[in-house]
Amino acid sequence: MVALTPHEMRISPRKALKTRVIFEDEFGEGFLYFLSKDISLSGIFVESELHFSEGAKVFLKFSLHEDDEPIQVTGEITRLDERLHARGRRPRSFHPGLGIRFLGIAHHDLARVEAFIEN
Amino acid sequence: MKYLVFASKSKLVHNLTDAILPLVGLSLDVSYLTSMDEILKISHKGKKFALLILDWNICDGQREFKRDLATIAQHPRLSGARYVVMHAPRAVLDRDAFRVLVGCQFHRKPFLPEQLAAIIREGLG
Numbered sequence: 001m002v003a004l005t006p007h008e009m010r011i012s013p014r015k016a017l018k019t020r021v022i023f024e025d026e027f028g029e030g031f032l033y034f035l036s037k038d039i040s041l042s043g044i045f046v047e048s049e050l051h052f053s054e055g056a057k058v059f060l061k062f063s064l065h066e067d068d069e070p071i072q073v074t075g076e077i078t079r080l081d082e083r084l085h086a087r088g089r090r091p092r093s094f095h096p097g098l099g100i101r102f103l104g105i106a107h108h109d110l111a112r113v114e115a116f117i118e119n
Numbered sequence: 120m121k122y123l124v125f126a127s128k129s130k131l132v133h134n135l136t137d138a139i140l141p142l143v144g145l146s147l148d149v150s151y152l153t154s155m156d157e158i159l160k161i162s163h164k165g166k167k168f169a170l171l172i173l174d175w176n177i178c179d180g181q182r183e184f185k186r187d188l189a190t191i192a193q194h195p196r197l198s199g200a201r202y203v204v205m206h207a208p209r210a211v212l213d214r215d216a217f218r219v220l221v222g223c224q225f226h227r228k229p230f231l232p233e234q235l236a237a238i239i240r241e242g243l244g
Contacts, residue, residue: 025129030229050138
């Protein structure tokens with residue numbers, strides 16, 4: 001299993017990925033889902049206006065390609081994107097969301113993410 | 120203020136539901152419960168609940184399931200409520216047993232946050 005630090009997360013290259021990211025419960029059943037914006041080796045960013053506590057643990061399931069075997073991984077909410085202009089307005093191209101750091105992603109799944117980013 | 124019961128074995132689901140409540144746009148008082156026993160032990164005194172949301176995971180495998188639903192239907196604070204059951208896509212539900220909860224709605228998980236908020240909003244009338 002591999003986990004990167006928040007600092008390493010910031011410097012990992014990202015690639016755009018629009019896929020369904022399911023938040024599962026402790027019993028492996030999906031409950032909510034979000035759409036992702038991009039992915040890196042250290043984590044995934046999903047579009048959401050919801051407020052979660054930074055540090056909250058979540059169970060994720062998502063696929064890199066349609067019909068691929070899904071990746072299941074535990075994640076940690078590390079970033080709530082609520083950037084505002086100095087006047088308190090959001091940039092036009094702004095998409096609110098959550099940065100989620102992968103905790104303990106399996107090596108073979110990390111390799112799949114790496115191959116996805118590099119291709 | 121609208122009063123609702125949300126019953127699921129999963130505390131993570133409770134937390135996720137709590138996070139989407141602002142999207143509902145109503146003033147809500149939510150009682151989060153984790154089992155059918157807890158629902159049945161709700162005090163008979165107090166405000167009536169407008170909505171009962173059941174996650175199928177609290178019903179699965181229960182022997183006295185039908186009896187418990189009948190008890191819920193007679194509970195003075197739950198009898199006038201609307202009922203929603205949420206379930207996994209491949210769950211095998213005994214929908215017939217839920218007939219005692221008149222007008223019960225069924226919804227498949229997972230949900231977009233906006234979808235769940237709409238289910239709650241519509242369930243509350």
